[in-house]
Amino acid sequence: MIKSENIVIFEHPLIQHKISLLRDKATGTNEFRKLVDEIAMLEGFEALSDLPVEDVEIETPIEKCKTPMIAGRKLAVVPILRAGLGMVSGILALVPNAKVGHIGMYRDEETHQPQEYYCKLPDPIEERLIVVCDPMLATGGSAVDAIDQIKKHGGKNIKFMCIIAAPEGLEKLHKAHPDVQIYVGHLDRQLNEDAYICPGLGDAGDRIFGTK
Structure with missing residues (x-):
């Protein structure tokens, strides 16, 4: 397994x-959504730990003071549809003021290759820190x-967040985009013959949205 300072597990x-x-097949849709939301927040707390700050002057009930606030580039969150929405x-x-873009992909069930059908990004994307997310x-x-x-549209400062990864996918992503910081909730064993993660948790999109 490759190791890099740009990969955080x-x-x-x-x-x-x-x-x-999340993995438990008995976990229902409502609880599954809440768990995905909570995990994304916990991962985001770490993934955004390098946001730039600057000292600004405010007035407390006691006195005026200089105190740090987030500065610099604005943030864009870009989920890969549809599971990334979760x-x-x-x-x-x-980061409530972050802009949200969307990239639509679906997996061809025969070739297992992604097919893009939608791409809408905040403008100007090149000035933003971009967090791409997919469970x-x-x-x-x-x-x-x-x-x-995203890079074709000018995006440069990119992070990728997922909840579960297969070694094959992590290696492919890192080799294709070694400049992208990757945050992984858990690294699973392998892909099966149908390209599903093992042990995994099934189809994240179906479990988030209650579809089959």
């Missing part, structure tokens, strides 16, 4: 506990193609 007990609940609210809870990083095809599209 979380070991925090709260994240691991919530991922275990992670957006958790990130927005941390599952399986083959890595959708993530690679989504980031390809």
Whole structure:
């Protein structure tokens, strides 16, 4: 398995506990959504730890003081549709003023290759820190193609967040975009012959939206 300073695999007990609940096939749609939201917030807390700050002057009930506030580039959250939508609210809870873009991908069930059908990004995207999110990083095809599209539109400062990754997908994404910081909730064992993550948690989109 490749190792890089641009790959963070979380070991925090709260994240691991919530991922275990996600995996359980008995976990219903409502609880599943809440867990995805909570995990995205916990991961986002770490992924955004390098946001630039600047000292500004405010007045407390006691006195005036200089205190740090987020500065510099604005943030854009870009979920890969449709499952990535489940992670957006958790990130927005941390940075409510972030803009939200969307990249639509679906997986061809025969070739297992991603097919893009939609791309709408905040403008100007080149001035923003971009957080791409998708609960599952399986083959890595959708993530690679989504980031390809963002870079074609001028995006430069990009992070990728997922909840579960397969080694195959993580390696593919890192090799295609070594400049992108990747945050992984848990690295699973492998992909099966149908390109699903094992042990995984099934189809994240279906479980978030209650579809089959």
